[in-house]
Amino acid sequence: MVTVHDVARVAGVSISTVSRALATPEKVAGPTRDRVERAARDLDYRPNRAAAVLRAGRSGAYGLVVPDLANPYFAAVAKGAQARARELGAGLFIVDTDEDPDLEAEAIGALAPQTDGVVLCSPRAADRALGALAGRPVVLVNHAVDGVPAVEADHRGGMRRALEHLRALGHRRVAYVGGPERSWSDHRRRAGLADASAAYDDVEIVEVGSFRPQVEGGQAAADLVIASGATAVITFNDLVAVGLVDRLRARGLDVPRNLSVVGCDDSYVASLVTPPLTTLSVDLHRLGRAAVDHLVATAAGRRGGEGVAPDRPALDVELVVRSSTAPPVPDLTRGAP
Amino acid sequence: MVTVHDVARVAGVSISTVSRALATPEKVAGPTRDRVERAARDLDYRPNRAAAVLRAGRSGAYGLVVPDLANPYFAAVAKGAQARARELGAGLFIVDTDEDPDLEAEAIGALAPQTDGVVLCSPRAADRALGALAGRPVVLVNHAVDGVPAVEADHRGGMRRALEHLRALGHRRVAYVGGPERSWSDHRRRAGLADASAAYDDVEIVEVGSFRPQVEGGQAAADLVIASGATAVITFNDLVAVGLVDRLRARGLDVPRNLSVVGCDDSYVASLVTPPLTTLSVDLHRLGRAAVDHLVATAAGRRGGEGVAPDRPALDVELVVRSSTAPPVPDLTRGAP
DNA sequence: GTGAAAGCGCTAACAA
DNA sequence: TTGTTAGCGCTTTCAC
Numbered sequence: 070m071v072t073v074h075d076v077a078r079v080a081g082v083s084i085s086t087v088s089r090a091l092a093t094p095e096k097v098a099g100p101t102r103d104r105v106e107r108a109a110r111d112l113d114y115r116p117n118r119a120a121a122v123l124r125a126g127r128s129g130a131y132g133l134v135v136p137d138l139a140n141p142y143f144a145a146v147a148k149g150a151q152a153r154a155r156e157l158g159a160g161l162f163i164v165d166t167d168e169d170p171d172l173e174a175e176a177i178g179a180l181a182p183q184t185d186g187v188v189l190c191s192p193r194a195a196d197r198a199l200g201a202l203a204g205r206p207v208v209l210v211n212h213a214v215d216g217v218p219a220v221e222a223d224h225r226g227g228m229r230r231a232l233e234h235l236r237a238l239g240h241r242r243v244a245y246v247g248g249p250e251r252s253w254s255d256h257r258r259r260a261g262l263a264d265a266s267a268a269y270d271d272v273e274i275v276e277v278g279s280f281r282p283q284v285e286g287g288q289a290a291a292d293l294v295i296a297s298g299a300t301a302v303i304t305f306n307d308l309v310a311v312g313l314v315d316r317l318r319a320r321g322l323d324v325p326r327n328l329s330v331v332g333c334d335d336s337y338v339a340s341l342v343t344p345p346l347t348t349l350s351v352d353l354h355r356l357g358r359a360a361v362d363h364l365v366a367t368a369a370g371r372r373g374g375e376g377v378a379p380d381r382p383a384l385d386v387e388l389v390v391r392s393s394t395a396p397p398v399p400d401l402t403r404g405a406p
Numbered sequence: 407m408v409t410v411h412d413v414a415r416v417a418g419v420s421i422s423t424v425s426r427a428l429a430t431p432e433k434v435a436g437p438t439r440d441r442v443e444r445a446a447r448d449l450d451y452r453p454n455r456a457a458a459v460l461r462a463g464r465s466g467a468y469g470l471v472v473p474d475l476a477n478p479y480f481a482a483v484a485k486g487a488q489a490r491a492r493e494l495g496a497g498l499f500i501v502d503t504d505e506d507p508d509l510e511a512e513a514i515g516a517l518a519p520q521t522d523g524v525v526l527c528s529p530r531a532a533d534r535a536l537g538a539l540a541g542r543p544v545v546l547v548n549h550a551v552d553g554v555p556a557v558e559a560d561h562r563g564g565m566r567r568a569l570e571h572l573r574a575l576g577h578r579r580v581a582y583v584g585g586p587e588r589s590w591s592d593h594r595r596r597a598g599l600a601d602a603s604a605a606y607d608d609v610e611i612v613e614v615g616s617f618r619p620q621v622e623g624g625q626a627a628a629d630l631v632i633a634s635g636a637t638a639v640i641t642f643n644d645l646v647a648v649g650l651v652d653r654l655r656a657r658g659l660d661v662p663r664n665l666s667v668v669g670c671d672d673s674y675v676a677s678l679v680t681p682p683l684t685t686l687s688v689d690l691h692r693l694g695r696a697a698v699d700h701l702v703a704t705a706a707g708r709r710g711g712e713g714v715a716p717d718r719p720a721l722d723v724e725l726v727v728r729s730s731t732a733p734p735v736p737d738l739t740r741g742a743p
Numbered sequence: 744g745t746g747a748a749a750g751c752g753c754t755a756a757c758a759a
Numbered sequence: 760t761t762g763t764t765a766g767c768g769c770t771t772t773c774a775c
Contacts, residue, residue, distance in 0.1 A: 422754080457752035
């Protein structure tokens with residue numbers, strides 16, 4: 070293994086000059102710097118991170134905790150975060166908690182001490198998670214806790230747009246298929262829906278419960294949606310919408326003819342399925358990038374002493390209209406097959 | 407920050423006893439161990455990883471390099487790998503290279519020195535990747551290089567099964583839509599196809615080129631497939647199959663009536679789309695787990711001196727029959743609309 | 744602008 | 760069984 074000593078010897082300087090030339094080139098005379106850089110290159114010197122971390126007390130790496138990497142939503146956020154971290158020359162430790170609060174706390178406990186901060190994406194048990202962090206820099210994504218920096222999507226605005234769209238089509242009774250009970254996004258969506266419907270006294274919202282944020286959740290919700298008498302439904306995410314459509318079809322109902330469906334997230338499955346889903350779109354890539362930026366700023370502010378205000382950027386949520394929404398038809402076709 | 411010294415003071419022992427009691431409890435007397443453990447717990451002591459790594463020369467963490475986390479295939483492998491690493495008490499650094507050979511080499515160069523080994527999944531430039539590793543422990547997934555440990559799926563067996571299935575349905579001319587030119591899996595699939603068709607002199611294979619392993623790749627391939635005169639097609643992966651079906655439909659053709667389609671991977675999109683895809687299934691979760699196990703064994707063998715044979719476990723590939731394959735119909739419906 | 748020297752927190756010989 | 764001690768490779772004062 071090549072160390073600073075080897076480089077120093079070859080360059081004919083001391084180890085401190087090597088360290089300086091590599092970390093803060095502007096503090097070293099031009100010719101000296103060149104010699105050091107040349108020697109480092111020739112020897113293929115790679116600083117030992119463990120040593121640097123031990124000495125400097127910070128690692129240049131961050132953590133990202135997500136509930137499920139196989140969920141295209143989190144995969145997209147992770148990609149954005151990773152890309153941004155790479156641009157900043159930082160590392161990113163991605164951990165998948167399998168939607169399990171215990172694993173979540175455990176993962177954070179393991180991650181926090183060896184990183185400079187953690188992005189916590191849609192935590193399933195935020196209180197425990199924050200506890201496990203023991204006060205280290207953190208940024209929440211799609212979750213809010215007083216005084217904790219966060220980055221979020223404008224769920225309320227999104228819900229308003231979805232409801233406006235459905236109302237314009239003529240729907241007056243709209244069901245909402247909720248996600249996990251501990252999901253903060255879900256709460257925001259319900260709140261946004263309530264606000265929006267309050268603005269139109271001719272639209273009624275029916276909440277049909279909480280379901281797993283996967284295809285099976287949608288399948289499980291379908292019969293309740295049918296029974297609710299709604300002519301349109303908004304789901305917690307696209308996967309749930311897909312499951313819903315699937316079960317609806319099995320019951321002999323057609324989307325959008327018998328029921329209009331609006332998904333959430335605009336993950337790539339939304340455009341793949343039949344019919345392509347009308348859905349709410351967030352730039353997930355940007356969400357991940359914003360989270361890393363915010364985290365880096367938070368961690369730097371912490372170190373620099375200059376407190377960064379825990380502001381809370383909200384990314385726009387747009388409605389993407391595809392083929393799963395249409396005007397309602399009189400209920401001739403509803404009921405028994 | 408709580409250090410070994412604090413724990414030692416509270417427990418009334420020396421720092422080495424603390425270290426030993428925590429790392430190798432069996433080498434410490436019962437009562438002493440209890441006192442140390444109690445003190446550590448009371449103080450919420452967390453060993454500083456950087457220090458341990460620096461001293462011990464190994465980190466207890468591994469790396470996983472994948473081309474694209476948003477691809478459900480790699481997401482599934484990553485989940486399996488992560489789960490297994492966690493069971494083993496090890497960390498896993500996941501890096502997404504965005505299908506870019508430059509980023510791949512760069513990521514590996516950054517990852518290798520700070521981990522005990524790396525799992526390289528479907529490398530896009532294996533030679534450069536292996537070079538960047540500088541001889542550190544590695545396991546390849548779905549790629550083979552002489553003398554390098556690897557874990558793979560039995561692509562040849564899979565292709566044979568797919569072809570048998572299509573032949574049994576009555577197809578005699580089968581197209582193959584290839585993936586990236588540098589993809590080793592793609593080479594294996596072509597080889598498997600060639601072998602299998604050699605065994606049946608009544609089946610002909612038409613290779614229609616190399617395409618991006620995404621939906622767009624399938625869309626781009628569709629017209630070539632139609633022109634090839636094949637009655638069935640096997641695609642590099644499910645995403646390509648989805649794009650193919652999409653474009654076929656736009657051209658007024660129906661799957662499976664006018665063309666049978668077989669995907670690869672059985673990613674979850676395969677069962678979501680219309681029609682659900684007949685596809686080749688690999689247990690990706692298990693593939694990820696096997697890779698980590700193999701890597702840990704390789705790294706341990708390296709340390710222990712006892713050379714582990716670079717054997718190459720191959721996971722079974724099974725055919726999952728859904729609705730995208732059917733017997734061919736006489737070509738009444740082919741040609742101009 | 745450069746060098747000498749003091750550790751960061753931990754582990755692993757070696758002694759006792 | 761337990762303690763003493765010598766670093767792992769690096770960064771960072773503090774002199775010069």
